[in-house]
Amino acid sequence: MGKLILYGLEASPPVRAVKLTLAALDVPYEFVEVNTLAKENLSEAFLKKNPQHTVPTLEVDGHFLWDSHAIIAYLVSKYGKTDSLYPKDLLQRAVVDQRLHFESGVIFANGLRSITKPLFAAGQTTIPKERYDAIIEIYDFLETFLGDNDYIAGGQLTIADFSIISTVTSLEAFVELDSAKYPKVSAWIKRLQQLPYYEEANGNGARVFGSFIKKTNFTFST
Missing domain, CATH: 1.20.1050.10 (Glutathione S-transferase Yfyf (Class Pi); Chain A, domain 2)
Known part of the structure; x- marks a missing residue:
């Protein structure tokens, strides 16, 4: 399993959607706080990860995904032991x-x-x-x-x-x-x-x- 790093702010609803999915899948990850209110998401380093400068952003072995809906669908497709959270039907x-x-x-x-x-x-x-x-x-x-x-x-x-x-x-x-x-x-x-x-x-x-x-x-x- 590749290392996952979730960038975000706990108060952010889309970040919490990803946290719920990771918890349901019991997948370990590192959480890195990015304070959007302090405009930390506009830093040069973060823009290289996500030019749309949104949270959540998920790092997967050097690849970066953003938009919570895309992230949670990816996580279940990748790590789900069953398809119950995102049915194949x-x-x-x-x-x-x-x-x-x-x-x-x-x-x-x-x-x-x-x-x-x-x-x-x-x-x-x-x-x-x-x-x-x-x-x-x-x-x-x-x-x-x-x-x-x-x-x-x-x-x-x-x-x-x-x-x-x-x-x-x-x-x-x-x-x-x-x-x-x-x-x-x-x-x-x-x-x-x-x-x-x-x-x-x-x-x-x-x-x-x-x-x-x-x-x-x-x-x-x-």
């Missing part, structure tokens, strides 16, 4: 892929990043109400996606769960999930919280993220 895999694209294009881009980028980069602490509405819509979709299933892409735990839980637990820093309105999403979160590696891989980082957001004293416009 094409229909099942397509559902997992759809959920991963939903996380990337909707939950992260339209939900989280559309708030955090102006908040962190420009200090805009008044968040437009449509950002609040976008988060509510995301919760609505997830409640529908779960249906009668225990997990986000069907009856078994997959990398789609890892990707989405990391971002949803970060969205809660802005809009707390109403467990009465979203009982299936609430039960799904609690189910994942029972994983033996959940706290170290996601819970701690989500709390760090939440405490940081709280200090911004953000408000939603009316």
